[in-house]
Amino acid sequence: EIVLTQSPATLSLSPGERATLSCRASQSVGSSLAWYQQRPGQAPRLLIYDASNRATGIPARFSGSGSGTDFTLTISSLEPEDFAVYYCYQRNNWPLTFGGGTKVEIK
């Protein structure tokens, strides 16, 4: 099973600041990695797939990069609605797996 390790666990930032979230895979997943956002009480929302492609309707302030085992989600300038939990996810190998999540909270 591929283990995805996200860091940091919590990121405390102010609106307008840049957020950089990391995800490391225990073995290569190629580019088969996605990022999800989850707000309290809501289902997850797909942000990025194939490491760097934005899903439909996702604002340009969200960007993804990386390949192999190291991946990054960047939010260029935090909006109030961006304070949430973010999960990375791989579909390169069965079983599919999620990272443990990074909570982006208001400082």
Add this chain to the structure above:
Amino acid sequence: EVQLLESGGGLVQPGGSLRLSCAASGFTFSDYTMSWVRQAPGKGLEWVSAIVSGGGTTYYADSVKGRFTISRDNSKNTLYLQMSSLRADDTAVFYCARGIAPTTSYFLHWGHGTLVTVSS
């Protein structure tokens, strides 16, 4: 509009069984691989199981293998998850999810979830 509507959750005793359903609409259900994803209270996301479009191939997380069975009825546009030998750590909200493309398990569409509570 794609809609996924889960049902069947509830309170069940340890060792018991429960069947979840996910009614799909707004797309050609029979074309898509479908998955179940769960989330324990206050915890992260865990992929549980997937089934390909025709139902002939299934996949499971190690944590549920041998206890859960995924199935689908394409004539009814419905996905199922039969859960048995339930344990307290199976307590979670269970989501039905569909990918961005028929064979791609990047989950673009999610249901609202159904809560399963395993407790005596």
